[in-house]
Amino acid sequence: MSKRAVLLVFLAHSLLGCAGEPVEALVDDSDLRRRDAAALDGATTSDAEAPRDATVVDGGGPRDAGTLLDAAVPSDARPDAADAASNDAGADGGTVLPASVFTAGALESSDGGVTVRTLPARASLRALPGGGNDVPVLTSNNPEVFTGVGVLYTNARPLPTRGGTATRLEGTFGVYVHHLNQSGSTRYVSLLLTNPNAAPLTVSVRGSGYSQGETGGLALGQSPDYRVSREWILDQPATSTGNVTIAPGSGVVVWSKAAAQNQEVDGRFRVVASAPVYAYVVAALDGTLEKALAVSQSVPMTEAPGDYRASGNPPPPFGREAGVYRGDTWTSRFDVALPPSGGAAHVAFMVNTATGGGLSQVQAFPAIAHLTESAREAVGMYGNVYDFDLGLVAASAQASSRRVRVAFHSLAVGTASRWWDGASLVDGALRDVRHVPGDATTTLFDGPVAPGSSRRVRFQAMVPGLAAIPQALSVEVF
Numbered sequence: 001m002s003k004r005a006v007l008l009v010f011l012a013h014s015l016l017g018c019a020g021e022p023v024e025a026l027v028d029d030s031d032l033r034r035r036d037a038a039a040l041d042g043a044t045t046s047d048a049e050a051p052r053d054a055t056v057v058d059g060g061g062p063r064d065a066g067t068l069l070d071a072a073v074p075s076d077a078r079p080d081a082a083d084a085a086s087n088d089a090g091a092d093g094g095t096v097l098p099a100s101v102f103t104a105g106a107l108e109s110s111d112g113g114v115t116v117r118t119l120p121a122r123a124s125l126r127a128l129p130g131g132g133n134d135v136p137v138l139t140s141n142n143p144e145v146f147t148g149v150g151v152l153y154t155n156a157r158p159l160p161t162r163g164g165t166a167t168r169l170e171g172t173f174g175v176y177v178h179h180l181n182q183s184g185s186t187r188y189v190s191l192l193l194t195n196p197n198a199a200p201l202t203v204s205v206r207g208s209g210y211s212q213g214e215t216g217g218l219a220l221g222q223s224p225d226y227r228v229s230r231e232w233i234l235d236q237p238a239t240s241t242g243n244v245t246i247a248p249g250s251g252v253v254v255w256s257k258a259a260a261q262n263q264e265v266d267g268r269f270r271v272v273a274s275a276p277v278y279a280y281v282v283a284a285l286d287g288t289l290e291k292a293l294a295v296s297q298s299v300p301m302t303e304a305p306g307d308y309r310a311s312g313n314p315p316p317p318f319g320r321e322a323g324v325y326r327g328d329t330w331t332s333r334f335d336v337a338l339p340p341s342g343g344a345a346h347v348a349f350m351v352n353t354a355t356g357g358g359l360s361q362v363q364a365f366p367a368i369a370h371l372t373e374s375a376r377e378a379v380g381m382y383g384n385v386y387d388f389d390l391g392l393v394a395a396s397a398q399a400s401s402r403r404v405r406v407a408f409h410s411l412a413v414g415t416a417s418r419w420w421d422g423a424s425l426v427d428g429a430l431r432d433v434r435h436v437p438g439d440a441t442t443t444l445f446d447g448p449v450a451p452g453s454s455r456r457v458r459f460q461a462m463v464p465g466l467a468a469i470p471q472a473l474s475v476e477v478f
Contacts, residue, residue: 096334096335096336096337096391096393097129097334097335097336097337097347098337099336099337099338099339099340099395101126101336101347102339102345102346102347102475102477103124103345103346103347104342104343104344104345105343105344105345105346106344106345106346106476106478107119107120107346107348107407107474107476117407117441119409119411119440119441119472120346120348120409120411120472120474122358122359122411122470124348125348125349125350125359125472126347126348126349126350127349127350127360127361128330128332128349128350128351128361128363128473129332129333129334129349130330130331130332130333130334131330131331132326132327132328132329132330132331132363132365133327133328133329133331134326134327135172135173135174135327135328135329136169136173136174136324136325136326136327136328136368137173137174137175137176137324137325137327137328137365137378137383137384138153138155138169138173138174138175138176138279138281138323138324139153139175139176139177139321139322139323139324139325139378139382139383140152140153140175140176140177140178140179140281140321140322141176141177141178141179141320141321141322141382142308142309142311142320142321142322142371142373142374142375143179143304143305143306143307143308143309143320144178144179144180144306144307144309144320145179145180145182145306145307146179146180146181146182146183146187146283146304146305146306147182147183147184147304147305147306147307148183148283148304148305148306149183149187149282149283149284149285149291149295149302149304150282150283150295150301150302150303150304150305151280151281151282151295151296151301151302151303151304152179152189152281152282152283152304152322153280153281153322153323153371154278154279154280154281154296154301155167155168155169155278155279155324155369156194156196156278156279156280156296157301159301159303159371160300160301160303161303162303162308162322162371162372162373162374163371163372163373164322164323164369164370164371164372165369166369167324167368167369168276169271169273169276169277169278169279169324170273170274170275170276170277171272171273172270172271172272173270173271173273173324174268174269174270174271174328174383175191175207175267175268175269175270175271175279175281176267176268176269176382176383176384177189177191177209177265177266177267177268177281178225178264178265178266178267178382178383178465179259179264179265179283180259180262180263180264180265181259181260181261181262181263181264181265181283182261182262182306183261183283184261185260185261186258186259186260186261187258187259187283187284187285188256188257188258188259188283188284188285188286188287188291189209189256189257189259189265189267189281189282189283190253190255190256190257190281190282190284190287190291190292191205191209191253191254191255191256191267191269191279191280191281192251192252192253192254192279192280192281192282192289192292192293192296193205193246193251193252193254193271193273193277193278193279193280194246194250194251194252194277194278194280194296195246195247195248195249195250195251195275195277196249196276196277196278197248197275197276198248199248199275200245200246200247200248201245201246201273201274201275201276201277202243202244202245202246202273202274203241203243203244203246203252203254203271203272203273203274203277204240204241204242204243204244204271204272205239205240205241205244205254205255205269205270205271205272206237206239206240206241206269206270207228207231207232207237207238207239207255207267207268207269207270208227208228208231208232208237208238208239208267208268208269209224209228209238209239209255209257209265209266209267209268209269210224210227210228210238210257210265210266210267211224211257211258211259211260211263211264211265212224212259212263212264212265213258213259213260213263214257215227218264218466220417220418220421220434220436221421221432221434223264223266223421223465223466224264224265224266224267224465225264225266225421225422225464225465225466225467226421226422226423226464227266228266228267228268228383228462228464228465229422229423229461229462229463229464230422230423230430232268232385232462233385233422233423233424233425233430233460233461233462234423234425234430239254239255239269241254246277251289251292251293252289253287253288253289253292254269254271255267255269256287257287258287264465266465268383268462280292280296282295282296282304283295283304308320308373309373309374310373311373311374311375311376311379312356313376314355314356314376316356317354317355317356317357317358317379317469317470318354318379318380318469319354319374319375319377319379319380320374320375321370321374321375321378321379321380321382322370322371322374322375323367323368323369323370323371323374323375324367324368324369324370325365325366325367325368325377325378326365326366326367326368326378327365327378327384328383328384328385329384329385329386329387330363330381330384330385330386330387331387331389332349332386332387332388332389332390333388333389333390334389334390334391335390335391335392335393335454336390336391336392336393336475337393337395338392338393338394338395338398338402338404338449338477339402339477340394340395340397340398340399340451341398341399344476344477344478345476345477346474346475346476346477347474347475348409348472348473348474348475349472349473349474350363350470350471350472351363351386351408351470351471351472351473352364352380352381352386352463352467352469352470352471353469353470354377354379354380354469354470355376355377355379357469357470359470362377363381364377364378364379364380364381365377365378365381365384366378379469380463380467380468380469381463381469382463382464382465382467383462383463383465384462384463385460385461385462385463386459386460386461386463387458387459387460388457388458388459388460388473389456389457389458390406390456390457390458390459390473390475391454391455391456392404392406392445392449392454392455392456392457392475393454394449394450394451394452394453394454395451395452396451396452397451398451398452399451400451401448401449401450401451402448402449402477402478403446403447403448403477403478404445404446404447404448404449404455404475404476404477404478405443405445405446405474405475405476405478406443406444406445406446406457406459406473406474406475406476407441407442407443407444407473407474407476408433408441408442408444408459408461408471408472408473408474409435409440409441409442409471409472409473409474410435410440410467410468410470410471411440411470411471411472412440412468412469412470414437414468415437416437416468417436418434418435418436418466418467418468419435419436419437419440419467419468420433420434420435420440420463420464420467420468420471421433421434421435421464421466421467422461422462422463422464422467423461423462424459424460424461424462425458425459425460425461426444426445426457426458426459427445427457427458428458431444433461444457444459445457459473
């Protein structure tokens with residue numbers, strides 16, 4: 001065994017004492033380096049050519065600087081784009097949305113003398129101020145159901161039959177994984193990182209991933225999706241590798257999870273890489289590096305068979321994501337002026353929207369790269385965070401304190417077991433958001449706002465796996 005091999009094997013074993021999952025490493029696979037380096041040549045551009053997050057490849061050559069693959073519909077093609085743009089600028093500059101945005105009436109009705117909460121009407125929803133960041137997320141969710149071993153998604157190079165493009169990832173980026181094993185026996189879903197460069201690179205990985213066998217099933221508050229959302233929003237990752245050095249032509253399995261037949265796996269991770277790195281999400285016979293390399297470095301690459309879905313063009317308001325998507329957090333900071341007098345009134349804003357959903361604003365982050373038939377945007381925003389900072393501003397002319405209620409709603413329809421089941425922070429305190437048919441509203445704040453004063457409400461939540469879109473954020477005054 002070479003000195004480099006001894007070093008990396010020592011590193012792998014030393015990580016067993018760290019918080020989180022053990023990391024397995026293997027060195028100097030010349031075939032791995034040759035194959036991944038070839039893909040890197042097509043995906044890497046110099047800083048002078050284009051920013052990292054605006055560069056993708058198609059057919060082996062870089063696109064023009066600033067061009068994104070399959071970008072979302074241009075803002076000037078969306079009916080509410082001008083309204084959204086002015087809201088963004090106003091919120092960033094401290095402008096308050098005027099009281100005129102409110103509509104008369106509360107979001108409740110009387111049923112046999114009992115007050116019943118009602119949902120905002122979709123037609124009344126306003127564009128949500130704010131926007132996404134530029135931290136890309138590699139998402140593996142198509143095929144969601146896999147029936148054998150192989151690569152589920154990678155940014156290294158196109159898959160033999162499902163296409164895709166090599167995509168440069170370095171610095172900080174995310175990984176989101178959601179799959180269901182129907183292979184007939186226990187399989188492992190693993191996250192493999194490889195180094196296609198001529199020099200060593202350093203990576204660190206933080207996050208959580210679980211199978212439903214670990215969490216006790218898919219019941220509300222018990223699923224892998226709920227557990228991952230909770231640990232992410234609390235910044236309590238189950239996996240934290242510390243800095244791991246990957247030698248040229250080497251690979252590291254940074255996370256692996258066993259899933260029995262008919263079990264779900266859900267995971268969300270933040271990766272920091274010192275140089276371009278390739279990520280492979282694989283289904284394998286076990287969680288070892290040997291098995292991950294066997295399917296990812298075969299010629300041709302071994303695709304995991306399964307229920308591979310075509311998302312359409314444009315995609316419907318649901319989809320299977322397998323690609324790299326442009327952001328990981330939508331931040332919305334704005335104020336609303338409360339009506340100083342009058343009866344009950346409300347205003348509501350659309351949340352978690354996608355092309356084809358019938359709403360004027362599309363919030364789903366566009367794809368930088370994706371498998372040919374997979375979603376061209378982050379439909380559902382699974383694994384991404386919404387961060388709201390809402391100011392409730394009462395005019396000095398307001399005669400007395402007014403009761404104000406802020407709520408988060410799910411507007412999906414159908415017969416699913418849940419619309420949303422995840423953890424959140426409300427003004428820094430942990431709050432579960434659990435929406436099911438017939439009970440799809442979570443109150444975030446309900447209290448008085450005095451004349452001439454303001455009250456801020458902070459709401460942060462990761463979109464959990466199995467959620468159904470869209471959602472809404474409402475403000476009511478009484």
